[in-house]
Amino acid sequence: MSEPNRKKTFVDPQVQGALVRRLIMHWIGFFVLASLVAFVLQVLSDPFQPISDHLQQVWWTQGPFLLAALFLLPVFVLDTIKLSHRFVGPINRLQCTIRSIADGNMPTKLKFRDFDFWQSLADDFNQMIDRLRSDGNSCEEAADEDEPAAV
Template identity: 25%
Template sequence: MKAKRPPRPLRQQLLIDNDVQVALILRAVLYGSACVIYFVVIQFFTQSMIHPGVNTADLFFSLTDEAMYWVPGLLVLGPLMIYDVLKVSNRFAGPIFSMRREMQNLIDGKEGRNITFRTDDHWSTLAMQFNNIREELLELRAKMADEAEEEEEDDSWMDATPADDAVPVG
């Protein structure tokens, strides 16, 4: 029976894959901004329909009065949402980052290492599949090296030069 490995430590770095995680943060900010704009526009039109005789400037002032109730919440929840997006995206960006690093090691001719993902990471089966492919690649490399060595030994007779004191036949 295999001994169970201790869980890997928590990631210290929130931003693992800049391209992916920054894109997710920007997307979240875009959606948040779209929601705020939608809310303001709906409030403006609702207020203008409820109070048809009020001029536009007064409607905007009434919106700013109402904003004091929801803007502080947005300012508190916005950073929390971004932090949460980073934490959640870390669960799939981290494993892919590790796998890309180890694939590059294999491409560079290094042995690399087996990958183990953290217990709360996504795609845990991907690590097992990568490790199987890595082992197979290392076995193939070793087999090819052995075959090349054997072939080199078999061809060594071709490199031999006749000795000067050899007796001619014939």
């Protein structure tokens, strides 16, 4: 089954933004470390060459790898946003439903997309709604029985 699209991909900027920032920090750390290791290995291979020769040699030997890593960063960011959408979207939907109930609207059952996380959360929420409805009906019936019949 295909995955239905939500209108927004960046649903919760606080959560998804934190994930993207963390991913970028990790990527930069990896990129700097990989570059540094490549440079140190180059210098250790012939320590008496000038630094400019070492930098040029690192560029020619490791440059394609570093460029590939650089071009992969946007792919990593987009994939992180898409993955986070699968757990942020359902929580956002739950939050909107709870706000709606708090505003006095009738509770509606939750249905998350098939590929979303937290499916059991929707099931538990729906069981709670069913239970509240059935308890509410029995309480209303009991209240009606206590009132004297209208003559």
